[in-house]
Amino acid sequence: MTAFCPYPIGMTSATMQASTGPATTGPDGDTILEVRDLKTYFPIRRGVLSHIHAWVKAVDGVSFSVRRGKTLGLVGESGCGKTTVGRTLLRLIPATAGTVHFDGADIFNLARGPLRSLRRRMQIIFQDPVGSLNPRMTVGHIVGEALTVHRIARGAERNRRVGDLLERCGLGASCMNRYPHEFSGGQRQRIGIARALALNPDMIICDEPVSALDVSIQSQILNLLSDLQEEMGLTYLFIAHNLAVVEHFSNDVAVMYLGKIVEIASAEEIYRNPKHPYTQALLSAVPVPDPTRQRTQVVLGGEVPSPIDPPPGCAFHPRCPLAIECCRQELPFLTQHAGCTPDHRTACHRADEIGPTTLVDHSCGTGEQTGKREDPT
Numbered sequence: 001m002t003a004f005c006p007y008p009i010g011m012t013s014a015t016m017q018a019s020t021g022p023a024t025t026g027p028d029g030d031t032i033l034e035v036r037d038l039k040t041y042f043p044i045r046r047g048v049l050s051h052i053h054a055w056v057k058a059v060d061g062v063s064f065s066v067r068r069g070k071t072l073g074l075v076g077e078s079g080c081g082k083t084t085v086g087r088t089l090l091r092l093i094p095a096t097a098g099t100v101h102f103d104g105a106d107i108f109n110l111a112r113g114p115l116r117s118l119r120r121r122m123q124i125i126f127q128d129p130v131g132s133l134n135p136r137m138t139v140g141h142i143v144g145e146a147l148t149v150h151r152i153a154r155g156a157e158r159n160r161r162v163g164d165l166l167e168r169c170g171l172g173a174s175c176m177n178r179y180p181h182e183f184s185g186g187q188r189q190r191i192g193i194a195r196a197l198a199l200n201p202d203m204i205i206c207d208e209p210v211s212a213l214d215v216s217i218q219s220q221i222l223n224l225l226s227d228l229q230e231e232m233g234l235t236y237l238f239i240a241h242n243l244a245v246v247e248h249f250s251n252d253v254a255v256m257y258l259g260k261i262v263e264i265a266s267a268e269e270i271y272r273n274p275k276h277p278y279t280q281a282l283l284s285a286v287p288v289p290d291p292t293r294q295r296t297q298v299v300l301g302g303e304v305p306s307p308i309d310p311p312p313g314c315a316f317h318p319r320c321p322l323a324i325e326c327c328r329q330e331l332p333f334l335t336q337h338a339g340c341t342p343d344h345r346t347a348c349h350r351a352d353e354i355g356p357t358t359l360v361d362h363s364c365g366t367g368e369q370t371g372k373r374e375d376p377t
């Protein structure tokens, strides 16, 4: 089977994005974070002289925007590079290429002083609520450390602020003198949230903050994050591997595969009209809370390719049930397709032919297996 490939050979992601405009921009145009063609590569060294033998392309040309006071969900399988994106934005990992502007400031070109000030405005909540808290420090010291380091408060004033933060996050101020091991997983994550809030940030990168928690606790933490966003006008970059978690939490969603964004749209649009086969496969794994409804899960064959030597063309083609010859040769770029909202962009050669139920029926009703893998041609 052959199909016309609409993309010129040799077109780079940067030129394609330039020709199609920003990956997503809020309707109000109030963008707080602007990421353009971000690349983070890690060298693999070998031999006595540690020569660079190859590069792990963890993040390979990612562009997106985050609207002020809103949440962008960044979703994908483990190892797709989403955590690396979050850490590169905070300059915890050096970027290989690309630009990141936070409220107009070019993060990668900031000197030490301005970067320190900017770090007060951008905080992170880590995935592991156990490993991210120093077991030798009391909760009061963990939450209040940033206040001391940034010379914002000391002594009684610092304790007062820490007490307020703990209360706000659903823990009593009396927890201040206790140690992390005395708390449950959900309570430890609340401590992590209180620490992230200590400097009164504008934006928080939530790096899979609920993936290590029980389902009942997950909803408590998500509700807390949602309440804090409303109360404090926070902006979130919410990293998760599960589309169900971000469904009711994000305003916009970007789906990553092997270091690239393959689909980006408003949350409502991506759940209503998923275009990329990978997004459809992720959505098919979301449980439906109704015993009378079933839908067939799309089980992707093959292995996730290595980011050291990604496949040519569309990196998803070895696992894609809709792959055609063009997919093996030409790299698809994020672009708008027929029947999509203006902010909906998909990197797939066949997106115009693919409907929301091409791989799986999301609206099925009576317990019948209705998933299908029809060929849209």
Ligand code: SF4
Residues within 6 Å of the ligand: 276, 277, 278, 314, 315, 316, 317, 318, 320, 321, 322, 323, 324, 327, 332, 347, 348, 349, 350, 351
């Ligand atoms: Fe599948 Fe081809 Fe689309 Fe890639 S470009 S997702 S291989 S149909």
